Amino acid sequence: MHTEPVGAAKGPGETPHEYTLISADPEQKLKNGEFVYYKAHVEGRERRILGRITRREPVKLFPDSFLADPRISPDELARAVGYTHPERELFQLTVTLLGYYDERFKAFINPRLSPSCGWPIYLAENELLRDTLSKKLPGERGSACIGSLLSRREGEVPVVLDVREFTSTHMAIIASTGSGKSYLAGVLIEELMSPANKACVLVLDPHGEYGTLKELPNTEAFHERGSLSDYRPRSWILRPERIKVKLSTLEYPDLRYLLPTMTERMEELLSRAFTRVQNQENRAWSVGELEVKIRNIADERRDDQGVDYSMTADGLCRRLDSMLGKPPFSASEDLDLRELLKPGQCSVLQLDDIDEKRQQVITATLLRRIYRARQRTARGETSQGDAEHIPYPVFVLLEEAHHFAPAGGDAMSTGILKQVLAEGRKFGLGVGLISQRPGKLDADVLSQCMTQFIMKVVNPIDQNTIASAVESASRDILDELPALSKGQAIVTGSSMNAPVLCRVRERLTEHGGVSMDAPDEWNRYWNGDAIREREREYAVLHTSGPRGRRSLYGSER
Template sequence: MSATTPVGTAKGPGEKPHEYVFISPDHDQAIKQGEYVYYEVPIDGQERHVIGRVVGRTPVRLLPDAFLSDPQVAPDAVADLIGYEGGGHEIFEVVVAIMGYFDQTLKTFVNPRIPPRSGWPIYLVPSEILARVLNRCTPGEQGSAHIGWLLSRPKGEVPIALAAKEFLSTHLAIIASTGSGKSYLAGVIIEELLKPTNKACMLIVDPHGEYETLDHIMARQEFWGGPNPSSYRPKVKVLHPDKVTIRHSALSLSDLHYLLEVPERQEFLLNEAYRKVSSGEKRNRWTFADLVEEITRIAEQRGERDKLDYSSSAAALGWRIDRLLHSSRSFHESRHLGLAEIFEPGQCTVLDLSEIDKREQQVIVSVLLRHLYEARVETEHGRSQDGDNKYLPYPAFVLLEEAHHFAPGGEGTSVVSSKILKQILAEGRKFGVGIGLISQRPGKLDADVLSQCMTQCIMRIVNPVDQANVASAVESVGRDLLDELPALSKGQVIVAGPSLNTPVLAQVRERLTPHGGQDIDAPREWDAYFSEQAVQRRQEEATFYQPQRPVDRMFRPTD
């Protein structure tokens, strides 16, 4: 047996087959919910440490209530005064869920199905062992993403590092209520992916303009691969709305239907005109003007053939296209945001969509994801070469903020971006396309989409509907951990999935770059309005820009 001091003594089996119960006075208050303990058992001639997680804690003996009745007198003083011989006073019954011993060959936990016998000592798992068995990689090595430390241990004692290879291929979800720190955690993961140990090729879809501060990465030496200018230097490219343009001919027929909201009477005109322009001489460079011209021509031809007047439908459809052309800056005759501009190893591209209509955001994401997936498929199958539009010779990762806008759940809520998103989540692993979803309302996110993200980072969630959706979509997290969701503080996260060896409760580390998702401090800004400098500035502006008084034309009687 180990010389380590036991923290308790095994009592017997728990209510469930994989649980056991032990008794402990817990003098040092070390046995927290979610803490890790072990017992020793010989297996195949070796002494194995069978590790388990604390999932419940109930007092079985406390001080008598009478000792607690006077808040001015310490209960221990009362006990000593009357000669109470309770000794230790408090005793707890602790429930543990067995994980198993860690097999170094298999790199996983193996449950031996041998619970501890009554009277066996129970030990606290040393931090150095936890750091080794909880993580699939260590911080600083290639493919690691150090996000924080184990919450039940002192700061930094048990670092938590995700295996980037796993969540980049089997997808990632960050789910939390507003203000719980989901965007902050996303920033931490992005920082890790852009370090020299990963050199990621990634795109961030940013509907609210929260990720611009990531450009500080380029100036920080923590992200450099060496002292020489020729060494690795990450790039962060922020594309503001005026730089986000999609060429007309890059739009699919589904994109056009979604943008134009075409009535059923006009569908056949749009469908036939689209097939003509997309298969003709200008198939890769047709414009809305070409489409309108083709619609008019088809309406005339069909009218002569069917002896019907389709001119009003053609005019109405043309008006819809013209309205889109003049109301949107996102679609252009020739300018197009190509894959080569967005994706490159060691580069994070932030797509700022903050000033773009939500339907247009969904179409933009649909087009870019479709082109990315097609390029990776064509490249992996050897059907495209360097210089082709559909050539991308390296894996890519796309992080979608406000994911419920791009794949909403519920009947009748499908949007144009849902189909390609589901396809990538189901098949992207084979072609090196990874997806990360961030959402504050899992109840509004498509359940199939959420369930396809194998690595889940779940932060504070209070809404019962959202809790139920997370519980049904996330299979690898135990009920005991999910019960913690309403009580989590800002920056605390449950992480589960193949990126770790077992689900953990962690504290997110501090970011190296400023966080851009801060709320506006309204009282401070109101107060600043009355500052001496602000008042003086307004007075100076009033001096130079005196408004001209209107002429008083009211009739006034004379004396």
Template sequence: MLQVIGTVKGPGETGNEYLFITADNSEVKIGEFVAYQAQQDDETLSILGKIADRRLIDHLPDRIFADTEINPEAIAALVGFAHPNPEIYEVAVTVIGYFHPALGFINPRLTPDPGSKVYRVDDDTLRQVVNKKQPQEVGAAHVGSLLLRPSEAVPVALDVKELVSTHMAILAGTGSGKSYTAGVLIEELLRPYNRAAVLVFDPHGEYGTLGDMRGHPAFQADDGYIPTVQILTPDDIRIRMSSLDYYDVLTLLPDMSDRQQAILNKGFAILKRHRKGDYRWDVNDLIRAVHEADTSVDDEGNEKLGSSAPAIEWKLERLAQSPYFDRMNHLAPKDLFEPGQVTVLQMNEISQEEQQVICAA
């Protein structure tokens, strides 16, 4: 049975909003899902919306509230006003549309008529429309439950395929639980019904606790599946120098002038020309190429080295001292990815520039 909470007053400030009037403040929380019914051809549609604003438009006189010793309800009763909810609210709703099982939400552009009843969307309906997949289905990531309903009344499960097939950002204020949310998603990806391969770049050293999944019964399956957690410290990270391109090296070199950038770019071109194929060059090879790029011949046929090459050489020699970039060793994808495994690269001791290049490599 529908739980009616208000009556439509008319359109809102935009074409996608409407207003309704209610005296029940407890059921009109900001963000709550409500609906009205509309006819389209011979079909009755439930048009869902989300409460966007709420405004008090009628209440007892302000004088009653000014004296803290006075009971407003008692005064109202003395003058014959005994309504249990004397306040009247105007509520603005943003229309979402009706739900089609195959197409998702469709906005039919049907505005509700004044006098139409507005009802609170029940939990069963929300469970169907909020989730493309139900919790514990293959390809589902259960991240919690709808905040405005009782705990676990409306669980929220994301579609893992949609989640990992595009970029996603978790945006919130400091201390709001961004890292915790990411941790929950990672745990769901490692559940027996997903068994994903996950790589975590951990710039702040926050995800070492993922190791607690080992041996936890919630992550075990009857076929013997147990998720693998591989935590790599900065000492385990090695990137082969020859896997870097011009822009990677430029990121790692500080305060490069325009001419130095041009010489470095030319040096990379010379290096590729001289060392064709899968040649594993190191910093010394790049230094020689930079010297060649910055060498000119004067009118008398004498070679002259420019001023940029020695400056770049000094910066490259500093780069060679980094423990994370090596001539031969390389942390390849095959070492990081495996179904049912999460690999955490702890990078909290690594500079931001080096972190960026390591992630890109």
């Protein structure tokens, strides 16, 4: 098909990888973020040099005075004074060069060649963008189709991620609240659980938003018909009461973190007692056992040094009781990694009834266990049947990541998270971080995520954090951040060949992260059924007479 040019090159831009073009653009095709190309001969072959429009400036417009009366169009005035040409405006567009797509390297190569003045510029065809922007084709093994290119009609140019990349080199979803980050995460999980991937996914869900993933097995789109396995994804939603942390998986720094502001004596007692419970034959110690050890050490001190440690021991034991003596901590029970992590299964740990500190402990201990298990499995130190034998890669999605790796760095989960982000790739442990406050997220943690999904962010501190942490996105594409609408995302990093503005596709399972409708809830309080129910609840057996509630207080509603 012969394509008409949409503009003519004017010359080089301000930077070496920019050029400018002039176009009347009467149909307004050349939007910011749109892809255009020019043809050039590189090493004896005609190449289509792709670029993205980053700025649009007018070079010819109607005079302001033509716009004084909104009832008269400037066209009409122009025609009246003898200007009858259809071209009414002229724009200069700045294009940032991506380069030509090299099939050998599967990447864009910048030819370092600006178009000469007057060279025709073409709007990139859908086929060209489909074949070059994404690393995978929809439905291909290891692909995740999360939506389509924003500048084209829905579905015309699918945005397909390379799952292998972001499950090994990690990813981050950054967006302000209400811009659709949980929705996008849901779409990603759906794609991971599709027959093309059959991923092993663990979601740590502090707000209980991912409960709707229980529909996964019943969603026909994920059913691989006709295959030997007759694959359907499985989902396992764990409510907070079912989440257990075995005390023996805690390390001494974890205890120090859980029991802040301990005195020196307390620390000394705890440190020694912890070493003893760790060294005992049965490593599955309980709080009671730890307390016995603490009191033993206190007694020994009294006998050896004549110093009374009993008050310190009492205080320490009380604090241990209040912190470790209740769920999720348990002496014997733990989450079974072999049950929790299976290919084709999405396990969701709902942490919504658990305080932030305990959430951090659960996350840290779980990540540590998974990392260790993957490490040992990869090194051949475990075999089939071992509790720590996980012979497949694992992808962990962490909601509200700024709680688990805050910028201050005082959360106990920060350390293991950094370790996983730095070395998880070697052992097949990928992490996806979701945060609405990148400014509050540890900068190292964010910069270790090689694929980024950035949605609407208005806060300037957050914008600057993104700009400094996200190497792959240029400043011009980040300028789009405040202008993005709900369900639109910048996708950049190693899972794509070039940064793109994406319209996120519709979820196949129901979205669970909707905001509460407060006026609706308030009105429900005052509907007839609710009023009658409250009357029944407040009523006592003898509603009349001297002992009746109504006789004392009147009718309560």
